Amino acid sequence: MAVPLYQAKAEFFRMLGHPVRIRVLELLQDGPRPVRDLLVATGVEPSSLSQQLAVLRRAGIVRATREGGTVVYELAGSDVAELLRAARRILAELLAGQEDLLAELRDAEMGSGTRSRRSA
Amino acid sequence: MAVPLYQAKAEFFRMLGHPVRIRVLELLQDGPRPVRDLLVATGVEPSSLSQQLAVLRRAGIVRATREGGTVVYELAGSDVAELLRAARRILAELLAGQEDLLAELRDAEMGSGTRSRRSA
DNA sequence: TGCCGACTTGATAACTTCTTCAAGTCGATA
DNA sequence: TATCGACTTGAAGAAGTTATCAAGTCGGCA
Numbered sequence: 001m002a003v004p005l006y007q008a009k010a011e012f013f014r015m016l017g018h019p020v021r022i023r024v025l026e027l028l029q030d031g032p033r034p035v036r037d038l039l040v041a042t043g044v045e046p047s048s049l050s051q052q053l054a055v056l057r058r059a060g061i062v063r064a065t066r067e068g069g070t071v072v073y074e075l076a077g078s079d080v081a082e083l084l085r086a087a088r089r090i091l092a093e094l095l096a097g098q099e100d101l102l103a104e105l106r107d108a109e110m111g112s113g114t115r116s117r118r119s120a
Numbered sequence: 121m122a123v124p125l126y127q128a129k130a131e132f133f134r135m136l137g138h139p140v141r142i143r144v145l146e147l148l149q150d151g152p153r154p155v156r157d158l159l160v161a162t163g164v165e166p167s168s169l170s171q172q173l174a175v176l177r178r179a180g181i182v183r184a185t186r187e188g189g190t191v192v193y194e195l196a197g198s199d200v201a202e203l204l205r206a207a208r209r210i211l212a213e214l215l216a217g218q219e220d221l222l223a224e225l226r227d228a229e230m231g232s233g234t235r236s237r238r239s240a
Numbered sequence: 241t242g243c244c245g246a247c248t249t250g251a252t253a254a255c256t257t258c259t260t261c262a263a264g265t266c267g268a269t270a
Numbered sequence: 271t272a273t274c275g276a277c278t279t280g281a282a283g284a285a286g287t288t289a290t291c292a293a294g295t296c297g298g299c300a
Contacts, residue, residue: 006139009204012211013142017134018288019126035247048289050248060214069246069297077213083206084129090203091132094180097196138258155277168259170278189267189276 015059020044020052024073025080028062032074135179140164140172144193145200148182152194 016022020042027033027041039049053073056062063076136142140162147153147161159169173193176182183196 004139006143008211008215009142009207010137010139012207012214013133014137014287017130017137019124019130022129022133023126039247045290046247047249047291051288054248060217061210066247066296071247076217079206080210083203083210086199086203086206087129087132090181090200091129093197094132095128097180134257159277165260166277167261167279171258174278186266186277191277 012059015055015061018052018055020049021056022084024049024052024056025061025075026084028073028075029081029084032072034067034070034072036070038073132179135175135181138172138175140169141176142204144169144172144176145181145195146204148193148195149201149204152192154187154190154192156190158193 016025023042024038027038035046035049035053038053039046042049044052053062053064057064061076061080062073064071064073066072136145143162144158147158155166155169155173158173159166162169164172173182173184177184181196181200182193184191184193186192
């Protein structure tokens with residue numbers, strides 16, 4: 001209630017801000033997966049993966065169910081796909097922009113001396 | 121180059137993960153704005169806002185241009201709107217889920233004893 | 241019952257990020 | 271040129287995040 005909307009949004013994005021969490025969400029888009037599979041797909045340590053899964057669970061974006069010896073995760077209904085698609089589009093734009101910059105830098109160096117523009 | 125794609129995505133989301141940065145992006149969706157306006161709209165300290173603007177600039181998602189005494193910021197072309205819309209949709213779902221949980225908890229308490237389901 | 245495999249949880253050190261305050265840059269104006 | 275206003279940058283401590291290792295839980299199965 002007393003949580004300002006902007007803060008909720010920021011927290012949401014922060015919750016997405018980890019490579020393993022992103023990867024898990026992308027994997028779950030194809031359907032439920034047992035932890036075992038996620039473990040293999042991500043290649044991280046079990047306890048580390050578990051911590052990241054806990055973050056996603058706490059946020060309510062995934063749901064875990066126990067099936068005998070294994071635990072299965074699935075998206076909690078949200079349409080994550082669209083979000084990731086939108087992000088991918090912007091990211092492509094940003095990375096393309098960086099390539100342009102690099103190209104520019106290359107060309108500039110051929111014509112004149114060292115002339116740095118951005119540190120990275 | 122050697123940056124894995126998942127890491128780039130995670131960094132992108134992390135860059136969005138701050139209330140002031142989100143707010144700035146939303147403001148810039150309506151067009152370019154001088155820092156002065158952003159300062160008023162967000163109500164944070166000038167130096168603090170400047171730091172957040174620097175983060176957005178470094179990511180390449182906004183662009184700054186100096187116009188006499190003032191500096192004007194604008195989106196660097198990306199369609200941020202769609203991303204924020206998608207995020208808003210999921211967020212709405214998640215928050216609605218939380219309300220359902222609360223309601224469930226309330227109802228459960230009326231009918232029976234304490235019966236915790238989730239810690240939060 | 242006792243043990244094993246599959247996960248999760250807790251604790252902690254290494255890192256990042258954020259806020260704040262002091263100092264610096266850049267135009268415009270006197 | 272001196273100075274002011276509008277921003278940005280640097281630095282340092284506080285706060286939050288992550289990887290890792292040890293310990294714990296929960297279902298099978300011998």
